[in-house]
Amino acid sequence: MTDTARGSSRRYGTRPTMKDVAARAGVGLKTVSRVVNGEPGVTPDTERRVQEAITALGFRRNDSARILRKGRTASIGLVLEDLADPFYGPLSRAVEEVARHHGALLINGSSAEDPAREQELVLALCARRVDGLVVIPAGDDHRYLAPEIAAGVATVFVDRPAGRIEADTVLSDSFGGSRDAVAHLLAHGHRRIGFIGDQPRIHTAKERLRGYRTAMAAAGLPVDDAWVSLGTTEPERVHTAARAMLDAPEPVTALFAGNNRVTVTLVRVLRQCTAPVALVGFDDFELADLVSPAVTVVAQDAARMGRTAAGLLFRRLEGADEPPRREEIPTRLIARGSGEIRPAHD
């Protein structure tokens, strides 16, 4: 009895088209198109008849056809590493906000830090003819994107630079932020400082390591190989690395964590420690002020990165024909006490 959706001549799963609407309203196809798109040149009376037919049939314009015809999809793709990572939440939210403001939808996927998957995802998005792409790259060779960019897909890389290709890029100041973080620890008297970071093939991990080394060198301090550990951010790995540094004959008195997840794991590790160990983390996290001791961090502004990236993207889409830009978002040291607590007595 509920045959709103299955009019006499249409099968289940088949949707009404403009043709059906036109037939029912007794007008031409193009007139329906005009009404649907709010184009001028339709009598109020005709418009009403068409509207009635539309509601009666439950018609909804098929955007695939529209896209095919018009060439623009009003959607942008976002490829990041892991939707569940708290760093990417505000970032994707910001991108979405800007996209929405421009009437575009967001399609996204996680690369899980796998370059092959990144490429697969990006190309799938290109096949959908997204108007633009925001990519947090997992790989380091993006030449596969060259034809797409040449074809007009606006592309912005975020958090890490593109590999072997020129493109707009939005980074946070990993080097400077890390240098500041380590300088903060040095200023509080620490001399043996460990660095636990992400996998060395990741650009930010390298930059943060460089910041660490630079700060140490600037203070005229040597860096023991045993004080540096790069690798996955899995808790076990981080735990093992930290223990090694803490249980050494000359243990570190402070740790600098290369990202979010490392920091959290280190908070857990240090909580088991009897000896006081200072901790500074790269990237802020919720409740950093509430754990004890509160964790000093170098905060990055993920939302601003997302906004900036999306901004660049839409500027391109609106025809800006400038050379690729590279924006660097500054970081901010938020001292919360974990650096100061019980300055080293070395």
Place this chain on the structure above:
Amino acid sequence: MTDTARGSSRRYGTRPTMKDVAARAGVGLKTVSRVVNGEPGVTPDTERRVQEAITALGFRRNDSARILRKGRTASIGLVLEDLADPFYGPLSRAVEEVARHHGALLINGSSAEDPAREQELVLALCARRVDGLVVIPAGDDHRYLAPEIAAGVATVFVDRPAGRIEADTVLSDSFGGSRDAVAHLLAHGHRRIGFIGDQPRIHTAKERLRGYRTAMAAAGLPVDDAWVSLGTTEPERVHTAARAMLDAPEPVTALFAGNNRVTVTLVRVLRQCTAPVALVGFDDFELADLVSPAVTVVAQDAARMGRTAAGLLFRRLEGADEPPRREEIPTRLIARGSGEIRPAHD
């Protein structure tokens, strides 16, 4: 000189089509299609020629056309409240995982808890002809979706039920979980327990309140109106509400937080308190074990909810013709001490 992308006869921004590839390879259109889709019936030699033309031109299949022709988009839509909310990270990640497993892309958007925006988003997704929808509803009337569902868009509601429509639904056991949480507090001697929750029009907020009231009633305890506060989850609102309960002549000795964000705010509020106040939160959060005192929570399994929802969705897409299902995901009380600490001396 870099004319890879702008062959002699093509303008900038125009992409090569199968026709171009066919011309260049000296074969027919359909042969290109066969190669692109890996269909059988093409000589290795022909295939090689086509592949060469494809790479030379930088051809990429236009999925809009494909979708138009085939009727299936291999993409599903996800509408949630806020991408940046930590509860939705694992959920959307799980949905994406399942989608990926089925070769589908994920398009998503945030409703910002606004029913109008939810509808706008959902209909935009339907216009794109997503194969299915996972919706965390903001509104309470989803009749607008009836034609879409009738037309074959598989739809699953998560976290909150659909309004005035029959559809698959995945909920967590808000009622039971809340009852357990409050029972936990009661078992530790609390008698004056406050509840601070989300806006009353949100289903989960109502259910959690019901759980609270039921537990109190089961213990034969009256509930003072001043002990219940529903509203937005903004820190100021929650802060004010909590203060009112704590500064009353007969202050509450324990608080039950209706969600994630409320819990976090309450941790901050209680930290300022001199008198000990117990806290139990609905929904777990990272570091709940590290703040002091560690926060007891009723954990929901967001990832499992996402997986279940996506599972239902693809079952429908694969043709399951069962009546709408309603899955309830159990919650789990994780006692971490914040309930026990200094049992009430009332």
Place this chain on the structure above:
DNA sequence: ACCCCAGGTGACAACGTTGTCCAGCGGCTA
């Protein structure tokens, strides 16, 4: 009375792909 103009309307092609169907061609058997 005629012409012209403007505004409303519709016929038709095109977007790029896939499904259907038929043609050509080589090798095999009778």
Place this chain on the structure above:
DNA sequence: TAGCCGCTGGACAACGTTGTCACCTGGGGT
């Protein structure tokens, strides 16, 4: 040598929409 079969390849229509252009109708100016 004729006839048949199987396999490869291509012509063509269709998907649902929008842009182009032409048609029609009625009203106003000459």
